[in-house]
Amino acid sequence: xxxxxxxxxxxxxxxxxxxxxxxxxxxxxxxxxxxxxxxxxxxxxxxxxxxxxxxxxxxxxxxxxxxxxxxxxxxxxxxxxxxxxxxxxxxxxxxxxxxxxxxxxxxxxxxxxxxxxxxxxxxxxxxxxxxxxxxxxxxxxxxxxxxxxxxxxxxxxxxxxxxxxxxxxxxxxxxxxxxxxxxxxxxxxxxxxxxxxxxxxxxxxxxxxxxxxxxxxxxxxxxxxxxxxxxxxxxxxxxxxxxxxxxxxxxxxxxxxxxxxxxxxxxxxxxxxxxxxxxxxxxxxxxxxxxxxxxxxxxxxxxxxxxxxxxxxxxxxxxxx
Amino acid sequence: xxxxxxxxxxxxxxxxxxxxxxxxxxxxxxxxxxxxxxxxxxxxxxxxxxxxxxxxxxxxxxxxxxxxxxxxxxxxxxxxxxxxxxxxxxxxxxxxxxxxxxxxxxxxxxxxxxxxxxxxxxxxxxxxxxxxxxxxxxxxxxxxxxxxxxxxxxxxxxxxxxxxxxxxxxxxxxxxxxxxxxxxxxxxxxxxxxxxxxxxxxxxxxxxxxxxxxxxxxxxxxxxxxxxxxxxxxxxxxxxxxxxxxxxxxxxxxxxxxxxxxxxxxxxxxxxxxxxxxxxxxxxxxxxxxxxxxxxxxxxxxxxxxxxxxxxxxxxxxxxxxxxxxxxxxxxxxxxxxxxx
Numbered sequence: 001x002x003x004x005x006x007x008x009x010x011x012x013x014x015x016x017x018x019x020x021x022x023x024x025x026x027x028x029x030x031x032x033x034x035x036x037x038x039x040x041x042x043x044x045x046x047x048x049x050x051x052x053x054x055x056x057x058x059x060x061x062x063x064x065x066x067x068x069x070x071x072x073x074x075x076x077x078x079x080x081x082x083x084x085x086x087x088x089x090x091x092x093x094x095x096x097x098x099x100x101x102x103x104x105x106x107x108x109x110x111x112x113x114x115x116x117x118x119x120x121x122x123x124x125x126x127x128x129x130x131x132x133x134x135x136x137x138x139x140x141x142x143x144x145x146x147x148x149x150x151x152x153x154x155x156x157x158x159x160x161x162x163x164x165x166x167x168x169x170x171x172x173x174x175x176x177x178x179x180x181x182x183x184x185x186x187x188x189x190x191x192x193x194x195x196x197x198x199x200x201x202x203x204x205x206x207x208x209x210x211x212x213x214x215x216x217x218x219x220x221x222x223x224x225x226x227x228x229x230x231x232x233x234x235x236x237x238x239x240x241x242x243x244x245x246x247x248x249x250x251x252x253x254x255x256x257x258x259x260x261x262x263x264x265x266x267x268x269x270x271x272x273x274x275x276x277x278x279x280x281x282x283x284x285x286x287x288x289x290x291x292x293x294x295x296x297x298x299x300x301x302x303x304x305x306x307x308x309x310x311x312x313x314x315x316x317x318x319x320x321x
Numbered sequence: 322x323x324x325x326x327x328x329x330x331x332x333x334x335x336x337x338x339x340x341x342x343x344x345x346x347x348x349x350x351x352x353x354x355x356x357x358x359x360x361x362x363x364x365x366x367x368x369x370x371x372x373x374x375x376x377x378x379x380x381x382x383x384x385x386x387x388x389x390x391x392x393x394x395x396x397x398x399x400x401x402x403x404x405x406x407x408x409x410x411x412x413x414x415x416x417x418x419x420x421x422x423x424x425x426x427x428x429x430x431x432x433x434x435x436x437x438x439x440x441x442x443x444x445x446x447x448x449x450x451x452x453x454x455x456x457x458x459x460x461x462x463x464x465x466x467x468x469x470x471x472x473x474x475x476x477x478x479x480x481x482x483x484x485x486x487x488x489x490x491x492x493x494x495x496x497x498x499x500x501x502x503x504x505x506x507x508x509x510x511x512x513x514x515x516x517x518x519x520x521x522x523x524x525x526x527x528x529x530x531x532x533x534x535x536x537x538x539x540x541x542x543x544x545x546x547x548x549x550x551x552x553x554x555x556x557x558x559x560x561x562x563x564x565x566x567x568x569x570x571x572x573x574x575x576x577x578x579x580x581x582x583x584x585x586x587x588x589x590x591x592x593x594x595x596x597x598x599x600x601x602x603x604x605x606x607x608x609x610x611x612x613x614x615x616x617x618x619x620x621x622x623x624x625x626x627x628x629x630x631x632x633x634x635x636x637x638x639x640x641x642x643x644x645x646x647x648x649x650x651x652x653x654x655x656x657x658x659x660x661x662x
Contacts, residue, residue: 011492018496026508147637149589149608151596152629155615163619259501266597267615274504278597281507289508297499304499 005309012301019297020078020290024071027286061087078294084287086280093291096276102176104272107195107264108257110188114196115203115253120246123207124234130212138204145201151263154194158267161190171269191264203249210242217241244311251307255300354649361645367638375454382448383436386605389443390426390435397422431623438623441613446624450631453607457635460522461588467526469580472533477564477572479534480541490534497531503593510599518601521594525587536579540572547571574650582643585636592632607632 058064065073077084083093126138161169169190170183177184214220215238223233262274269275273292280288355362374381384390396418405411405420412420425443429435437446479490497505509524510516516524544550545568553567591600592608600606607628614624 012495015492015495015499018492019499022496023508026512143637143641144633147585147640148633149592149596149629149636151593151608152611152625152632155611155625155629158615159618159622159625163622256501259504262501262503262507263593263597274501277504278507281511284511293500293504293508296501296504297496300499300501301495 005305008305008308009302012298012305015301016294016298020075020294021071023290023293024074025067027289028067028070074290083291083294086288087285088283088288093288094295096280096288097273097292097295100271100273100276101258103174103265103270104258104261104274106177106184107188107191107261107270107272110192111195111199111261112250112253112257114192115200116250118196119200119203120207123204124211124239126204127208127211127215128230128234139208142201142204145197146205148198150194150198150261151267153197154191154264154267157190157194169268174268174270187268187270191261191268191270195261195264199253203246203253206249207242207246210245211238214238214242248307248311251303251310255303255307258299259296354645358645358648360641361648364638364641364643364645367634368642371454371635371638372458374451375458378452378455382445382451384445384448386444386448386452388445390429390439390445391423391443392426392429394418394421394424430621437627438621440610440624441617446610446627449605449610450607450627452605453610453628453631454635456518456601456604456606457588457591457632460518460525460591461584461635461639463519463522464525464529464587464591465580465584467523468529468533468583469576471526471530473537473569473576475530476534476537477541477568480538481545481560481564481568487538491538494531494534497528500528502528502590506590506594507599510594515602516599518604521591521601525590528590529583529587532583533579536575537572540575541568544568544571578643578647578650581639581646585639585643588632588636588639 055064062073063070074084085092086096089096122138122142126135129135158169161167167186169187170180171187173180173183174187175184177188220233220237223237228237258273261272262278264270265272265275266278273296277289277292279285280292355365396416398415398419399422401411401415402420402422418424426439427441427443429439429443431438435445435447437450440446440449475490475493479487500508505528506524509527510521513520550563550567553563558566592606592611594600595606595608596612598609598612600609610628611625611632614622614626614628617624
């Protein structure tokens with residue numbers, strides 16, 4: 001197990017190198033140059049000695065060197081833990097990332113809470129009352145939840161709150177929960193509901209099908225015939241085994257915690273990681289894009305590794321030798 | 322060594338049903354599918370509906386989707402306008418709307434003329450939603466075809482040869498999957514300035530390759546161990562021949578399933594991109610309509626609701642049909658998650 005974990009961790013290194021390379025070349029062949037944009041901003045009238053200015057700015061940013069040289073330099077910097085600084089603000093890209101983290105973390109955790117609180121109990125109820133009207137209703141809801149695009153559900157929720165004047169949404173100050181708890185929840189609850197509904201629908205369907213499979217097993221019949229109460233059969237015998245694939249899906253959701261949800265952060269004007277990466281891509285702020293993608297992808301890879309190991313721990317039958 | 326062309330085993334087993342029987346068998350298969358899987362049948366019907374709407378958009382739309390409508394201006398002052406022809410200075414003394422007999426019919430409500438009303442630029446919303454089906458289907462099906470084609474090649478090669486090839490392909494898939502899908506898409510799209518719908522389809526297809534590789538690879542690994550593959554190799558079939566003639570036909574079921582199931586996620590991805598402003602500016606996109614309609618809240622909401630409803634129904638159709646196909650064709654895949662995103 002230990003050797004396996006180490007091997008899996010080491011295998012992530014070439015993957016990270018692939019990601020870094022991919023991002024470097026994707027961002028360095030962008031046609032819309034950051035420099036050209038800056039020139040345009042500095043000289044709205046145009047006409048000034050643009051060529052000299054472009055050369056000057058390129059020298060400042062270090063983008064006048066050949067691509068390969070920059071690539072090697074970039075790899076070396078990354079290895080030393082230096083993720084570069086933003087073209088735009090000249091602030092470190094890592095600082096830019098950390099400023100987005102609290103917002104994204106709050107949104108992701110609230111979304112995850114909504115998803116888990118609704119999906120797992122509903123999936124279990126749906127399986128226990130298979131083919132009852134409640135089961136059909138809940139399944140229909142889940143099917144719709146998977147199909148409806150999350151940005152549309154978010155938009156409709158926003159519309160409902162504004163239209164019926166349920167509460168005021170602070171789209172300007174976007175407070176965090178420890179800054180202004182009530183207003184923060186009033187804002188974040190909408191994307192959390194929309195996102196939680198979407199990912200919860202998938203988890204609910206998986207929970208239901210897994211529960212149905214497990215409930216047909218012999219040991220469940222044995223548990224019933226011993227005269228155990230429903231709660232004990234469901235919670236102690238069935239749920240434990242039905243939850244294994246569900247844990248994987250939940251893990252994938254956790255892996256996305258730092259990625260930020262670009263669509264919701266855009267829609268609700270939340271300055272999280274997703275919104276910042278969107279701005280950086282728009283502004284061609286290459287170091288920021290590179291740093292964000294590197295941090296996010298590394299996080300995702302290692303969470304995936306943790307899930308794989310957790311999987312073997314949960315179910316000794318599939319433990320890898 | 323036998324040449325590939327005269328492989329006796331292949332010749333013997335090359336028995337195909339006669340041509341005339343095929344349509345009948347297909348029709349019966351469709352009927353059985355619809356009866357056994359009513360939800361899947363409903364999904365397939367939805368898919369057919371969207372496909373018909375997209376194909377025959379010029380017949381179904383009621384107006385040109387780009388035609389801008391106008392309506393009479395209540396503020397128009399005919400007398401003043403006539404006077405202004407003589408006395409030009411009047412034009413500067415009164416607000417400009419007094420002189421316009423008609424204005425753009427922006428955001429009109431639902432009516433017999435405009436079933437869903439008009440959009441912000443005064444165009445018929447119903448016609449635009451009809452035409453939007455084209456983009457969604459093009460991008461959804463196109464991206465799925467690209468992802469399947471590339472994923473089949475890479476996945477088959479990866480599983481068939483194993484070893485270093487397998488390791489390299491798997492790490493490539495890992496790298497693709499470590500990106501949040503939307504951020505990877507944005508990165509690809511920024512390589513083109515204002516990507517058009519074809520470039521967007523290619524980008525979506527590339528992002529979807531990783532999950533196809535995984536499904537294909539595990540299917541090939543199962544098939545590769547079968548006796549008939551070994552037999553084909555024993556009689557001297559080349560690697561390419563074994564892959565194309567013996568392995569590919571036997572992994573058709575999971576491939577068809579992941580093809581159908583992933584289309585819905587590509588459609589959602591396209592509309593998400595259009596929603597955040599990265600769509601093809603020249604195309605009519607449901608996702609962009611949701612975003613444009615959002616600016617009219619809370620007074621007007623028809624645009625967002627109808628466009629989002631169209632996406633939901635289309636995706637619902639593909640998902641239901643795909644889930645039912647999966648149950649029928651490949652029960653082992655059940656619960657293994659959705660392709661694409």
